[in-house]
Amino acid sequence: MTYVLRSLAVSDPGLVRPNNEDVAFAGNRLIAVADGMGGAPAGEVASEIAISSLAPAERSAPGAEPVTALLDAIGAANTRIRAVTDADQATEGMGTTVTAMLLAGRRLAVAHVGDSRGYLLRSGSLSQLTRDDTFVQALVDQGGLTPEEARRHPQRSLVTRVLQGGPLAPATVALIAQPGDRLLLCSDGLSDVVDDDSIAATLVGFPDREECARQLVKLAHQAGAPDNVTLVLADVVPAVDPETSTAGIEPA
Template sequence: MTFVLRSLAISDPGLVRPNNEDVAFAGSRLIAVADGMGGAPAGEVASEIAISSLAPVERSAPDAEPVTALRDAIGAANAQIRAVTDADQATEGMGTTVTAILLAGRRLAVAHIGDSRGYLLRAGRLSQITRDDTFVQSLVDQGGLTPEEARRHPQRSLVTRVVQGGHLEPATVALIAQPDDRLLLCSDGLSDVVDDDTIAATLAGFPDREECARQLVKLAHQAGAPDNVTLVVADVTAE
């Protein structure tokens, strides 16, 4: 039995931001979200570099080590961002989050840096498969904040690690795919304003990927959508 991803991406500017610094990729083996930062147009440049570096991984050999493939691609993006900032002082400080999942056979490799999230809905149960690289998450880990308090904290958007041209080591997770798994990657424009219970109910309640994705964007809009809202919904399907 072989698996493929049936995936769909949506990127929406939200209701406040004048530009969209998010970029997504939705393939049959690779899905990814990058949320740029550093001010227009630098944030957009960084996220485009990240996704452009990751996109060729879609065509990598299915029997290749998927974690290595993602690490190498993110490393290449990191080096290119450094080269751009070295050449143009106006882009100094630009960076991007990256969250990517690669399907290789029955293996799902996850690589992550920043606060764009990865979720897995399996048998009706939602789990977050990435850890936010944020100041408030470190407080939650230390017991200083509850997850609910972290959602309302004024510094909840303070990201502690991004792809920015310096030394980095993406966090990685290896999973075994199961038929009918549903994956969600999203920028914090969704996860900051729509809680996990609502995300879970939407992923479970809208079997059609496009309807599901549009409903998630609608929920972000109803919550004010102060940031760009970008997401990929992908279903693991047996061929």
């Protein structure tokens, strides 16, 4: 059986940042989030390049290998970022995270760089499909910090890998989708301030995607929302389902 995604994207500037450097895409087969590097020049340019490079994968051949399609698109984005920074010194140092999922039939591919996250809710259980490319995650992996200590660490936002025009090997995951799977991509503006238990409870407790997305943003606001909050929420359904997905970004 072939599946498609019912998806939507929401991007909110948060309560502190004067601008929004996050960009997202929500389609029938592709979902993606990119978070421009905070404090670096033209972070919003880098995140827009990432998403515009990924968008054509939505129309890739359903029989094509989805992991390869994502890696090719991210590689193209990385090359474009390098070209922009070479042409304009004012953008030197810009970069972006990117987390994307592509559905091809029943095959679901995940590609990831940075600290935006990808989650899978299946049968009421939440799994994080991505690993944060951050300084504190490396300490957690080495046993130097607990996950809870990492959430409070002053350097928790120090990212160790981003799309910045240099050599890059994104992490990938491949799995078989199941009807009823709920997928969540989010920038760290959500995951840094809302813990996984609260995210899981919201994904389970709000079946309607729009209500669920609003609740997740509300939780981030209640926690202070110090960063841009962007998320893509998608449900896996059989392709014969008549409901079409909602693609695009809701303005903040």
